[in-house]
Amino acid sequence: MGEILAILPQRTDDSREFWDGCNQRRLLLRRCDSCESVFYYPRSSCPVCGSQRLSWVESSGSGTVFAFTRVEVSFYGNQWESQLPYIVLLVDLAEGPRMLSRLVGETEGLCTGANVHVDFVVVENQWLPFFRLQPNSGVA
């Protein structure tokens, strides 16, 4: 595949630090100071206990595939045909949260439970947290 296309995020007060973190190639997750839950996506209160006492922690970037799909049709008109096919996946991060993302690189060996690692890809001026299959990640 050539150039990667992406619709870039519209930052909010909840997400500015997350996307800035991506630009430093850091995957930042929200952590609740009250109940210690780590959650994704960032928002202004903890989805587990409701606390607004929140900090940021950096994810190791490692995770396993919860689900994936190979998209074979463009949902964005003709310009997007260059992206086909591509993989959208849900990753269970080592820190716990589930995250929706896109796979880059090799797809052979992709399966539920496969090991993946974050791989930042730049589109225009924004680095995006895509994932890459880890070598020999096949699951027993």
Place this chain on the structure above:
Amino acid sequence: MARISDEVVIVGIGETRVGKLPGLQPVQIQAMAVRDAVDDAGLMLKDLDGLLNLDPYVTPSSMFATTLSEYLGLKPRFVSTIDVGGTVTGMTMIQQAIWAIESGYCETAACVYGENSATVRPPGVQGLHMHNLLGGEEWEEPFGCQGMVIPYALVAQRYMDQYGATTEDLGAVAVTTRKHALLNDNAQMKKPLDYEEYLTGRMISTPLRLYDCSLVSDGGGALVLTTERRAQQLGARYVYVRSMAMRCTHNSAVALPDVEELGMRDAAADCFAAAGVGPEDMDVLLLHDAFTISVLITLDAMGFSAPGESGALVRSGATALGGRWPVNPHGGLLSQAHIGGMLHLTEAVRQLRGEAGSRQVPDARLAAVSGNGGVFSVCGVMIMEAS
């Protein structure tokens, strides 16, 4: 036996033609469906003092209950526009109409949805453009996730991998539903579909092919509710609503839970418990079939099959007309039309009145309707009973 209400019943149903209705705006389509339902009940438009609807998804519009009310020349004592999610919206309209009538806010209420998405949807866009609808765009779009097929494809892949379900299982849902649609004059799909042809459908997003996806439709459906006393005075053939339950677990695919944590299981358990019945008591099922995978997951979650066994159930013929639990005899969202599930609700009533003609389930007394909006984000179940 437990019911949402012993006093309020469904007294009329209305349904427009489906497919493409060029020249008609959503308000006109909804008006047609309401007039049809009012006629069916033996009522006049002026008898309506309650009106509940949903504004069109493709052209979202504010205050759409008042728009429709003005168009019809009504001056209702109770109006509401309700957006919960696929088929659960219609169930919630019915539930709230019952509450409003029981509480004395109104006596006779119409619940309606209809739009012209097949006619007005811009060419080249496949699937509803959900920007403003699911709200997860900041966490979906940068990763190429758009519309509804990709989220459902993720659920389908996970379900199939976890339980060993197969393409044959998905295909059996599509083929069974198409057979039913051929018995319905008011269905978009007119040609038979066998498994070989199902496989020729273009892959959209693995594992979902073209015929795993529901239709895009113009059309409308409506139901009228009033007191049982009034229904008896009218001499109408009416239907009871025994129970309804819903569960909201998440919104977009970004927050998708494990398959066994989807809300359908709890919604069904609550609904069956409230009605004092179980899956074994059901005669006909109207299951929200935005995608074939929806039917498989719903059959498991409602207890018609053990987890992972719904594919075998469908392949056995149990969900076809003549089987133990016929599913979507009208052809469903997959092969009749996708009117937000309103036609699942009208079909349940038709079946319980014994008026479904060549697709009638013999002696149908109890019907279960399921709905799910978003990607199983909000799940609902309603049980109806013949009078």
